[in-house]
Each structure stands twice: as C-alpha cells, then as structure tokens.
Amino acid sequence: AKHDGRDGYRYFSEELFLKAKARLELEQRLHRAITGQEFKVFYQPQISIKTNQIIGAEALLRWDDPEYGLIPPSEFISVAEETGLIQNIGEWVLYETCRQGRDWLDQHLPPINLAVNLSPLQLHHGDVRQLIGTILHNSGFPAHHLELELTESALMEQQEETVKILQGLRQQGIRIAIDDFGTGYSSLAYLKQFPLDVLKIDKRFVEDIPHERDDMEIAATIVAMGHSLRLTVLAEGVETKAQLEFLEQQGCDYYQGYLYSMPLPAEEFAQLLSQQNPP
Ligand code: C2E
Ligand code: CA
Ligand code: CA
Ligand code: CA
Secondary structure, eight states: OHHHHHHHHHHHHHHHHHHHHHHHHHHHHHHHHHHTTOEEEEEEEEEETTTOOEEEEEEEEEEEETTTEEEOGGGTHHHHHHHSTHHHHHHHHHHHHHHHHHHHHHTTOOOOEEEEEOOHHHHHSSOHHHHHHHHHHHHTOOGGGEEEEEEHHHHTSSHHHHHHHHHHHHHTTOEEEEEEETSSOOOHHHHHTSOOSEEEEOGGGTTTTTTOHHHHHHHHHHHHHHHHTTOEEEEOOOOSHHHHHHHHHTTOOEEOSTTTOOOEEHHHHHHHHHTOOOO
16 A cells, blocks of 8 residues: 555655646747747637627737647647746737738728737736827727737736726727626626726627527627626627627627637638628
C-alpha cells in the first residue's frame, strides 16, 4: 500500500510538472509570436436585422503558429492575461484593427464600425484613454467607428473607476458594447450607471432557440431591457433562420453568427463588404 501511495504521489507531481512545463512553453511561444508577427485579426460581420446590411465587424484574434497552425483565442487568452502579455497583444489588436479600418476607408469601402475585445486588465492598466487616443491618431481611424467590447463580468470589477474610464472613452466618440450579456448577474439598475451603447446577447441564450422556452424568454427580456435603456441590442452566435426570425420578432437590432458568416481573414471580409449594395 505504501508503495502505491508513493507511486500515486510521484504520478501526481509528474503531471503537475508536465503542466507547468507546457505552460512555460506556451508562454515562451507567445513571446515569440508577438515579435515574430504570428498574430492575425479575423473579422466577423455584424448585420442589421432590418436592412440585412453589414454595419460592422468584430475583430477576433488568431494565432498562426508556424508549427501548430491557427490557434483559437480560447487556447491562449487566459495565459496571456495571467502573464500580462495581454497588454502587448491587446495593443497590437487595437492598432492593427484601426490601421485596417483606415485602409478600407481609403479604398472607399462602405464605412462600418469595428469592434475590438478589451480584456479587463487593459482597462485598468495605465491610461487606456491616452493609449487609444494615440492609436486613433496614428492610424487615422475615426473614433466614432471604433467600438470596445467589455464583458459583463469586467464591469463588475472596480465599478466607480470603470464608469470614469468609460466616460472618458465615450467623450472621445468611442462606442462601448457589453459582451456576453446575461451571463453575469447585472440588474437594470446596475447597468444604468455605465455609459453604454450596445448590449450583446450571449450566444448561449441564442443557441437553443426555438427549442428552449426559457432561453427565448431571456433573449426577449434582454432585447426589451436594452431598448428601455436606449441601447442597441445585438445577438451573437446566430446560426439558423429560425433564430433570426425569433430575434426579428423581438425587435433585436443587429446580429452576428455563422448564419451570415464565420470570422474571415481581412481580404475575404473586404471582398464581402465590397459586394454589398448601398442601402
Ligand atoms: P467573444 O468575444 O464572445 O467572441 C465570439 C466568439 O464566438 C468568437 O470565438 C467567434 O468566432 C464565435 N462565433 C461567432 N459566430 C458564432 C456562431 O454562430 N456560433 C458559435 N458557436 N460561435 C460563433 P473566437 O474567435 O474563438 O473567440 C473566443 C473568445 O476569445 C472571444 O469571445 C473573446 O472573449 C476572446 N477574444 C478574441 N479575440 C480577442 C482579443 O483580441 N482580445 C481579447 N482580450 N479577447 C479576445
Ligand atoms: Ca466579443
Ligand atoms: Ca461574446
Ligand atoms: Ca441553452
């Protein structure tokens, strides 16, 4: 029995060791990725439900590792956040998206909003307002076309400071969207204190429409709640016609999802945008 115990212990520590080693390797590879230009931004169209026009795009980070190929953010964002590397990566995503947006405007593509995900760490580190001001200035991208996506849970940390930071950003003309809405525990009264423009319904409330009555109730309630706060409401993860029809009936403004398009490399997104007829 003693022998088994020792064995068990050794196995446990080996596993921990391998985990730590894998993490360290990931961290080192992330470092290399930043300097080696292995990151790419993909763009997923955001569509007006009323007009069926592309009104914007969400910028989604992809890591094109020379050895492993395209790695999704779920595999590395949390490590990037824990190690602080998210600051550099996030800054790069912001600049790259604004640079690309300026380029599309110069090519006379229809003007659209570009939404960038912001980690809570980025919001509270240094002077985010100044950083973004510099990025907008250097890229020449208009502030009123930039949208920042913050998760509902990010708003729950350091509330008073967050309100001030968001007010500062909005004074520059930047729009603020709440991502993954419905997954936290925000009440209407709570949400009211933040200067917001867009409410994004989390895809978990969309995926089972029209089969799960509870999810349909929640989605409908979020649309009504968003509108009562005079916010634009966008549903994410829309994959079927039935889901879109239900959201349309509820008066939801915009949607995003595989039904219209997956996130696309910049050139493919520009192609799609250029084929769009003027409204
Ligand atoms: P998110 O912000 O909620 O992004 C939406 C995710 O849903 C994306 O996954 C997108 O590809 C996926 N998606 C889009 N349409 C559909 C659909 O119809 N069905 C389903 N099932 N999924 C759909 P992705 O690109 O893998 O990103 C995952 C998460 O990684 C994002 O979730 C966001 O939290 C984070 N992320 C991505 N890019 C960045 C970034 O530049 N900075 C930061 N801080 N986080 C990022
Ligand atoms: Ca998002
Ligand atoms: Ca989301
Ligand atoms: Ca569900």
